[in-house]
Amino acid sequence: MGTVVTIDLFGETHGARTREPLDRLVDAACAVLHDADAVFSTWREDSPISRLRRGELTVDACPPVVGEVLSRCAEAHATSMGWFDPWALPGGVDPTGLVKGWAAQLALSQLLGTGVEGAIVNAAGDVAAWGAPAPGQPFRIGIVDPFDPSRLACVVELDGARGGAIATSGTYERGPHLIDPRTAERASAVASATVRGPDLGLADALATAVAVSGTVDFVDAVEGYEAFVIGLDGRACSTPRFAFATDPVVVRH
Amino acid sequence: MRRAPFVVAGTVAGVAGVLLFHPQSGVSLGTIPSASTSSGAGSSSSAASSASSGSAGGSGSAAAGSSTSTSTGSSNGTSGTATTTMYTGTSVTYNYGVLAVKITVSGHKVTNVGIASLTDGGNFRSQSIDQQAIPTLEQEALAAQSANIQSVSGASYTSAGFARSLQSALSKAGL
Numbered sequence: 001m002g003t004v005v006t007i008d009l010f011g012e013t014h015g016a017r018t019r020e021p022l023d024r025l026v027d028a029a030c031a032v033l034h035d036a037d038a039v040f041s042t043w044r045e046d047s048p049i050s051r052l053r054r055g056e057l058t059v060d061a062c063p064p065v066v067g068e069v070l071s072r073c074a075e076a077h078a079t080s081m082g083w084f085d086p087w088a089l090p091g092g093v094d095p096t097g098l099v100k101g102w103a104a105q106l107a108l109s110q111l112l113g114t115g116v117e118g119a120i121v122n123a124a125g126d127v128a129a130w131g132a133p134a135p136g137q138p139f140r141i142g143i144v145d146p147f148d149p150s151r152l153a154c155v156v157e158l159d160g161a162r163g164g165a166i167a168t169s170g171t172y173e174r175g176p177h178l179i180d181p182r183t184a185e186r187a188s189a190v191a192s193a194t195v196r197g198p199d200l201g202l203a204d205a206l207a208t209a210v211a212v213s214g215t216v217d218f219v220d221a222v223e224g225y226e227a228f229v230i231g232l233d234g235r236a237c238s239t240p241r242f243a244f245a246t247d248p249v250v251v252r253h
Numbered sequence: 254m255r256r257a258p259f260v261v262a263g264t265v266a267g268v269a270g271v272l273l274f275h276p277q278s279g280v281s282l283g284t285i286p287s288a289s290t291s292s293g294a295g296s297s298s299s300a301a302s303s304a305s306s307g308s309a310g311g312s313g314s315a316a317a318g319s320s321t322s323t324s325t326g327s328s329n330g331t332s333g334t335a336t337t338t339m340y341t342g343t344s345v346t347y348n349y350g351v352l353a354v355k356i357t358v359s360g361h362k363v364t365n366v367g368i369a370s371l372t373d374g375g376n377f378r379s380q381s382i383d384q385q386a387i388p389t390l391e392q393e394a395l396a397a398q399s400a401n402i403q404s405v406s407g408a409s410y411t412s413a414g415f416a417r418s419l420q421s422a423l424s425k426a427g428l
Contacts, residue, residue: 008403125407133403144407155402168407194406 005033005104009111010118010133025114029107029121036103039063042094053092069095069102076205081218083209085181101126101167101204108200118160128165128200129158139164140245146170146191146230153230154248156196165200169193169207181212190214191232196242197225335360342422354418358426 118131158164193210
């Protein structure tokens with residue numbers, strides 16, 4: 001999938017604790033990511049998703065996880081009022097806008113109950129976390145300023161006790177790559193769209209939908225999810241319950 | 254154009270050690286020492302967007318790497334004063350061309366990070382990509398260092414190639 005993933009574990013270091021069990025945890029999480037890549041990478045010609053896209057396989061003939069992901073895509077499509085539409089993309093169904101977050105969330109679940117006090121999986125900017133970086137502290141996640149990637153637009157808190165995720169979609173990183181499902185053309189209404197919520201797969205899909213639509217209203221209607229958008233004009237807006245830890249400052253050059 | 258394959262990194266943090274560098278040419282940097290736990294790539298797949306300095310129990314010596322670059326600076330053994338060696342990571346294909354990362358290592362510390370070579374298929378965008386790749390990773394360093402944040406949302410894809418080549422250089426340096 002061409003994605004860099006970082007896994008961070010947090011906890012007390014005790015004299016007797018060695019690297020090995022922690023390395024094994026990370027390996028287990030990585031294995032989940034590799035498995036997801038083998039199934040869903042559109043860059044691998046022989047992956048089930050590629051074969052599905054070419055019509056060589058039906059969904060039923062794919063590994064069951066494909067059907068599961070497509071059904072989550074259908075839910076996200078409905079939740080986003082159609083703005084997230086993996087079936088609108090040229091070349092066949094492409095669940096990439098949800099799979100990255102879904103896979104990262106699944107990888108994080110490998111680290112639950114393993115004795116570490118906190119964990120973060122960051123898949124190319126989509127972040128899922130649980131636990132705490134230090135006792136009693138929430139995670140603090142920076143959101144990149146789309147007009148200057150060397151600085152942050154704001155900081156957001158994630159309550160790891162309940163689990164939490166942040167996904168950001170934007171055109172600044174590799175040029176316009178979002179497709180407007182109404183026209184099937186490349187669309188870019190915003191510079192950066194961030195969605196926060198309990199599940200990274202859905203947050204990922206909703207962030208994509210917000211980036212294309214330029215609206216956050218449908219996110220506000222979803223229990224537990226909030227959005228923050230930075231427009232191409234540099235103005236920021238957010239849903240009422242978006243948990244800023246610092247006020248957003250966006251400098252448009 | 255080929256995409257970089259799936260790349261994974263793991264870090265273990267009590268306090269994470271992170272590489273810090275700046276986008277200007279001539280790149281200055283240092284490392285943020287970890288308080289107690291050493292960190293490093295935890296997975297069998299290479300590449301990392303963060304790495305530790307030579308903190309407690311870190312790799313023994315600054316290995317005399319078999320660098321593929323034409324830079325000089327050979328060193329054998331580490332007794333006495335720290336020697337300075339340059340290592341160039343493998344060239345990686347990213348979505349705009351090919352790049353390779355070069356690091357300068359003094360003792361156990363990375364003292365400089367830069368781009369050893371960058372091709373862009375003749376596209377004028379290479380400069381903006383270069384500028385973007387480094388600041389993107391820098392922001393992770395900024396995050397850990399100054400704003401008391403643990404991660405950053407909205408990273409650039411182009412950092413994938415950079416991170417892979419960087420990790421390759423770090424591996425050659427024995428870090």
